[in-house]
Amino acid sequence: MPEQDQNLLLEIKGLRTYFHLAEGVVHAVDGVDLKMHRKETLGIVGESGCGKSISAYSMLRLVPPPGKIEAGEILFYKTPKDGSTNQAEIVNLTKLDPNGSEIRNIRGNYISMVFQEPMTAMSPVRTVGQQIMEAIILHQKVSKEEARKQTIEMLRRVRMSNPERVIDDYPFQLSGGMRQRAVIAMALCCRPSLLIADEPTTALDVTTEAQILNLMRDLQDEFGMAIMYITHNLGVIAEMADNVAVMYMGRVVEQADVSTIFYNPLHPYTQGLHQSIPQLKDALSRKEHKRLDVIKGMVPDPYSRLKGCPFHPRCPKFIAGVCDEVEPRMVEPEPGHTVKCHLYG
Amino acid sequence: MSDQALTKEPLLEVIELKKYFPIRRGFFKRVVGQVKAVDNLSFFIREGETLGLVGESGCGKTTAGRSILRAIPPSSGKILFRDPTLGKVDVATLDQDQLIAVRRNMRMIFQDPYASLNPRMTLLDIVGAPLRAMKLASGKELEERVAEMLRRVGLRPEYMRRYPHAFSGGQRQRIGLARALAPNPKFIVCDEPVSALDVSVQAQILNLLQDLQVDLGLTYLFVAHDLSVVAHISDRVAVMYVGKMVELANTQELYTNPMHPYTEALMSAIPLPDPRKREKRVYLSGEVANPANPPSGCYFHPRCSYCVDICKSTEPAFEEVKPGHFVKCHRARELSLNGVAEILANR
Numbered sequence: 001m002p003e004q005d006q007n008l009l010l011e012i013k014g015l016r017t018y019f020h021l022a023e024g025v026v027h028a029v030d031g032v033d034l035k036m037h038r039k040e041t042l043g044i045v046g047e048s049g050c051g052k053s054i055s056a057y058s059m060l061r062l063v064p065p066p067g068k069i070e071a072g073e074i075l076f077y078k079t080p081k082d083g084s085t086n087q088a089e090i091v092n093l094t095k096l097d098p099n100g101s102e103i104r105n106i107r108g109n110y111i112s113m114v115f116q117e118p119m120t121a122m123s124p125v126r127t128v129g130q131q132i133m134e135a136i137i138l139h140q141k142v143s144k145e146e147a148r149k150q151t152i153e154m155l156r157r158v159r160m161s162n163p164e165r166v167i168d169d170y171p172f173q174l175s176g177g178m179r180q181r182a183v184i185a186m187a188l189c190c191r192p193s194l195l196i197a198d199e200p201t202t203a204l205d206v207t208t209e210a211q212i213l214n215l216m217r218d219l220q221d222e223f224g225m226a227i228m229y230i231t232h233n234l235g236v237i238a239e240m241a242d243n244v245a246v247m248y249m250g251r252v253v254e255q256a257d258v259s260t261i262f263y264n265p266l267h268p269y270t271q272g273l274h275q276s277i278p279q280l281k282d283a284l285s286r287k288e289h290k291r292l293d294v295i296k297g298m299v300p301d302p303y304s305r306l307k308g309c310p311f312h313p314r315c316p317k318f319i320a321g322v323c324d325e326v327e328p329r330m331v332e333p334e335p336g337h338t339v340k341c342h343l344y345g
Numbered sequence: 346m347s348d349q350a351l352t353k354e355p356l357l358e359v360i361e362l363k364k365y366f367p368i369r370r371g372f373f374k375r376v377v378g379q380v381k382a383v384d385n386l387s388f389f390i391r392e393g394e395t396l397g398l399v400g401e402s403g404c405g406k407t408t409a410g411r412s413i414l415r416a417i418p419p420s421s422g423k424i425l426f427r428d429p430t431l432g433k434v435d436v437a438t439l440d441q442d443q444l445i446a447v448r449r450n451m452r453m454i455f456q457d458p459y460a461s462l463n464p465r466m467t468l469l470d471i472v473g474a475p476l477r478a479m480k481l482a483s484g485k486e487l488e489e490r491v492a493e494m495l496r497r498v499g500l501r502p503e504y505m506r507r508y509p510h511a512f513s514g515g516q517r518q519r520i521g522l523a524r525a526l527a528p529n530p531k532f533i534v535c536d537e538p539v540s541a542l543d544v545s546v547q548a549q550i551l552n553l554l555q556d557l558q559v560d561l562g563l564t565y566l567f568v569a570h571d572l573s574v575v576a577h578i579s580d581r582v583a584v585m586y587v588g589k590m591v592e593l594a595n596t597q598e599l600y601t602n603p604m605h606p607y608t609e610a611l612m613s614a615i616p617l618p619d620p621r622k623r624e625k626r627v628y629l630s631g632e633v634a635n636p637a638n639p640p641s642g643c644y645f646h647p648r649c650s651y652c653v654d655i656c657k658s659t660e661p662a663f664e665e666v667k668p669g670h671f672v673k674c675h676r677a678r679e680l681s682l683n684g685v686a687e688i689l690a691n692r
Contacts, residue, residue, distance in 0.1 A: 047543035048514075175632055176402075205401040205570065207629040210614040232543060235616030258620045276548035277618055280685050283576035283600035290577065291555065292548040298513055299543075 008077050008088075009194060009226050010036040010059075015072035015094075017051075017058045024303035028054040028067065030250030033330070038193065041220065041227045043241030043258070045234060045273070049299055051250040052230045056196045060107055061098040069094050078110055079193065109139040112187040116199035118179035122171040122186075128155075129167035132186045139190045154185040157222075159215060177208035184216065191223055198230045213239055234277060238262060246270045249299065249310040252330075256337035266339045268315045269295070309342065317343060355389035355427070356532060356564050357413070362386040362422035362437075364405075364412045368637060380637045382408040384588035386422070387663070390532075395558065395565040397579030397596070399572060399611070401633050405588040406568045410534040413566065414451050415444060426451060429531065449479050452525035456537035458517035462509040468495065469505040472523045481528055494523040499553060515546035519553070526557070532564045539574060551578055572615055576600055576685075584608050587634045587644045590663060594670040601684040604672040606649045609682040617689070643675065651680055 017029035029051040036042050044052045057063045059074055077088035096103040115121040122131055129151055136147040148167070155163035158181040171179055180200060187195055197216065201209040213236065220227055229240050237244055237258070244261040246254045246269065254267040265271050272295035282290060297314040300306060306313070312323040322342050331345045332338050364383040367376040382405045390396045398406045412419040415436050424436040428447050436447060452475075455461035462471055472491045476482040482490050492502035498519040509517055518538060525533055535554065539547040555578065557563060569575050575582055576596055583593040584607065592605040603609050610629040631648045634640055640647050646656040655675050663673040674680075 047545060177632060205633075206572070206611060206614040206616075207401060208632070209616070210629070213616070233616065234544070234618040238618050238620040239616045241620075262618065262620050273544060274618070276544045278548075278551070278573045278577035280573045280576060280600070280612075280615060280617065281689055283596055283685055285597070291552050292577070294548040294552060295545040298515060298546060 007037045009038045011075040013073045016070040017054050017063055017067055018070050019067045026302045027250050032252050034245055036226055039224055039226055041229055041240055041242045043237040043244040044230045045237055046247035047232055050247040052247050053198055056198055056230060061103050108135050109190045110192055111194045112192040113196040114183050114187050114200045116202050118183050121183050124171055127168050127170055128182045132189055135186055136189050154189045158185045176204055180212055192225055194226045196228045254339045260337050267341050268317050269311050356392040358389040358425040360387050360423040363420045364408050365420045378637055381588045386590055390564055392564055393562055395567050395579045397575035397582040398568045399575050400585035403633055404585045406585050407536055410536050410566060410568045414453055414534055449528040450531045452530040453534045454521045454525050454538050457541055458514050458521060461521055462517055464509055467506050467508055472527050475528050479528055494527050498523045514542055518550055534566045536568045587636050587639055591673045598670055601686055603682050603684055604666060604677045605674050606651050607645050613688050651676055
């Protein structure tokens with residue numbers, strides 16, 4: 001076995017999460033391989049239904065029934081919080097009981113999550129403080145007073161104005177941006193080594209989004225955590241990520257560092273995504289009836305399972321007899337840049 | 346849009362439009378305050394033009410769009426619409442019969458394609474509903490008209506017996522568009538039509554809207570919060586903040602040479618799809634003012650980095666600083682703000 005990478009934090013190998021429904025089987029996650037290192041920000045991009053959120057739910061074992069992890073491994077390299085040893089303990093998250101004490105010790109403590117909708121992520125009938133303190137008391141042996149002190153400190157860290165008052169507010173008393181700050185405080189109060197952010201700014205306005213993105217970057221430096229940033233917004237990915245994985249129909253189709261994904265994308269789907277977004281610089285020149293280059297067609301319905309490459313019906317570079325017959329393997333045309341496409345081998 | 350169209354006279358003229366929502370308290374539901382959702386909006390849209398209306402949530406852009414169609418009754422103001430049959434009318438004061446006649450020419454498409462279609466109606470009923478209600482077609486003729494509309498928006502006419510649940514978000518948005526187009530309108534209010542869609546579908550719908558505009562000579566009021574989308578589709582852009590219009594200019598002028606600090610802040614906040622541009626982000630502190638209890642003077646002053654004493658006490662006028670470029674700022678003439686070119690270069 002090769003020398004173990006000291007900085008490895010998470011390794012997903014061949015993850016498959018399926019939903020068995022009366023209408024058929026939805027292959028929500030269909031063979032995902034990912035690697036994450038400590039303090040890294042991995043951006044996961046894809047359109048709705050591509051399996052990006054379900055991959056994250058699989059990691060925390062929160063896949064709602066009738067969803068089930070069918071195959072694969074999710075290896076989490078857990079380093080003890082007391083700093084007694086640097087040697088990471090490897091935990092295979094797929095093997096844990098979703099209701100067991102082991103995964104509950106990891107959830108919110110080692111891996112925590114920020115959700116898209118800040119209103120639904122919080123309980124409406126309990127104060128912000130109660131909800132954050134719950135996580136602290138659950139994972140750390142501290143008194144209520146100490147937990148309250150930590151909560152106020154945490155709210156201050158997420159730059160909440162007037163944390164002593166906000167701690168006793170109910171979520172509905174806060175604006176969208178403030179609520180998202182509270183949710184981030186809740187996620188970070190136990191100093192997790194991995195934060196999963198599932199479209200945390202999609203429901204927010206641009207100016208608030210800019211504030212939250214800034215905040216998350218600063219907190220990442222401060223706490224030294226890794227962030228898995230799930231979004232469909234390429235602008236946000238450019239802003240946040242070190243590495244990017246592009247997903248389509250339950251698979252990672254391309255993975256590379258952020259500059260490569262933006263300046264030298266190889267997969268026709270990634271290229272199509274780039275061309276689909278209206279560019280701000282278009283506003284500088286007055287063109288007659290500018291048109292966007294679109295990816296033709298739409299994402300196939302989730303029950304179907306296409307033969308060959310899942311993107312072939314929409315692909316402008318489709319090779320008949322190859323793309324619709326054989327599923328492409330993951331290849332590495334240049335070091336650190338992997339792509340699942342027949343054009344590259 | 347061609348320059349020829351730019352010289353045409355306005356299709357729609359909005360004069361001092363106001364929509365206040367009363368705040369009621371207590372047993373007798375006494376009015377204790379007003380939410381000034383739309384406060385003194387004046388602008389016009391030329392025939393064949395797209396006017397983009399941008400602003401953060403709660404700035405009144407949707408309320409403005411709805412008041413113009415009188416989907417909600419405006420509190421005061423004039424909405425002058427040049428109707429092909431009725432001539433120039435004030436939509437705000439029309440009686441019910443005339444309103445129905447005008448609505449044939451003023452239509453709307455909505456943000457959420459899941460909430461805006463009745464799940465118990467087939468496409469034939471949905472797209473045919475305005476034709477039935479306005480007694481424009483029935484029977485075989487109605488079906489033919491619906492088929493033509495579905496074809497226009499890129500759906501197969503065979504689908505007309507199906508229900509909305511069988512369609513994806515992008516397809517549903519096309520159905521909503523077919524319904525709006527059915528009575529052959531002149532003017533469409535597009536209320537965030539692409540913000541609920543994925544990027545690849547968003548691009549398809551934007552292209553479709555542009556094609557239809559050229560083919561059918563449509564005029565759009567395009568309400569959105571995404572400045573890149575608005576830049577792409579609009580001929581002119583209006584920026585709203587807390588119920589008031591703060592800047593209005595043609596697209597190229599507004600994005601290269603913004604004159605209101607709020608416009609500059611909005612532009613600099615957009616995450617650009619370019620990882621080289623991630624440093625030095627200017628961002629706006631604080632939050633949008635409460636329209637029920639707005640700040641004194643210029644509503645933007647508590648968040649504005651160029652604020653001086655006069656901004657705190659006196660509300661600036663909405664003035665034409667350059668031909669066709671309107672700004673509501675005391676310092677519009679002296680400030681030199683960063684446009685998209687500078688933002689792209691500096692960031």
